[in-house]
Structure formats: C-alpha cells, structure tokens
Amino acid sequence: MVAVAVTRETSGTGLLDDLDEVKRAVVFTVLIPLFNELLEVHGIGMKVNYGLNKLRFPAPVPVGSRIRLAGKVADVTEVEGGAQVTMAFTVEIEGAGRPACVAEAVYRFYS
Template structure:
C-alpha cells in the first residue's frame, strides 16, 4: 500500500520520509524485446538469446533505460498524492546503473523523500530511488527523481 498524502502541506510534512519498497517485478525477455522495439535499441546483449549465452553476461540483460522506465510503476506503489491540481515528473538530477539486470531477474525500488521545496503554486519533491535486484547486494539503478505537485 502506498503512503497517501492529501495536499501540499501533507507533502511538505513527508520531507525525509522513508517510503519503503515496491513489490518485486520480474523482467521477462518479452518485456526487453518490446522495449527494444519501442526504442530501436536491438543490441544483441538484450535481444539475441542464443548469442548472449556466449557473451560476457551469460545471457540477455535488460536495457538500463528499461530499468529506469520501470521506476514509473514501482514509484506509484510508494507514494500517492491526492488533493493537488496537477503532478509533473520534472526530471532527474542523477542516474547511475551500478549493476546489470539479467533477463528473468526480479527488481523492486526503494524510495526516500530527500527534500521538499516550495515552488510557485506548489512544491518540488526530490526522491532518492534505488532499484534492487533480488539476490544481489548491488543495485541495478540509483536515481534522484524530481517531481512537482501543484495546489
């Protein structure tokens, strides 16, 4: 269950809050292939199952940007904001991919609200997000997302 906040004042009160983890999300080859088609990134380490078995990772791996894009559904499991007129994904301050995601792996994200600052008619929320891989101590992705919520 995501943390639910109502309005700008309740968002402000969450500065520094640990939002916990999303549920696990499996990364099947079909999802990687669909992402490759959507982005025209058909590099063999992602889509050629037979060749990838002989490659440096012993199998196909997810695109880093696929992992990053999956922050959207995982983030929605962490925080729900009601009582605002609009929410905007404002961008990212920093993104790194410390470890690869093997096809068939499960990932989930952990979130923490790093800061909440006033902007005209609303607030800007900086969220530290870490995508973990089931069975691994090293994260797949570390990102600092920027969201704006308007009254």
C-alpha cells in the same frame, strides 16, 4: 516497495549492461509507473514529473531476476504555487550486492 520479475521481453538482450543508452532509457521508462505507486499525494491539482537529478545503472539485471523498487523522500522545497519533491529511488536485485539502478527523481505538485 514494488517487486517485478525480469523476463527476456522486459530486458531486451538479457543483461541491462549490454544495452545501449537508448535501450536503457526505455527500461527506465518501464520503471516510472512503479515510482507513482510509492508516493501518494492528496489535495493537489496537478503533478509534474520535473526530471532527474541523477540516473545510474551500477549492475546488470540477469533474465529471471526479481527486482524491487524502494524509494524515500529526499527533499521537499516550496515553489511558486506548490512544492517540489525530490525522491531517491533504488532498484534492488534479489540476492545481489549492488543495485541495478539508482535514481533521484524530481516532482512538482501544484494546488
């Protein structure tokens, strides 16, 4: 798991639910590098971020909150020249009942 502290600089106006869709996308792109820290694959020639099956923001992240990124492999499918891996990610807010973000990311790994 990866932990991050949320500050005004990283959250725009202070609450993620106040952000418009463009700003939410920017916040999500900050999380993408953290995803790469959760999954390490050896013996591949190329890794492709193939996209998202879903992306939801169920709860706001107040300024000063600590968040944690958790992920698990949801599916692995063979594709021509490699494998497609679907990862289920959750961004948890310390002390909150609902996650800040739930995402299903798809990666392709080629030999």
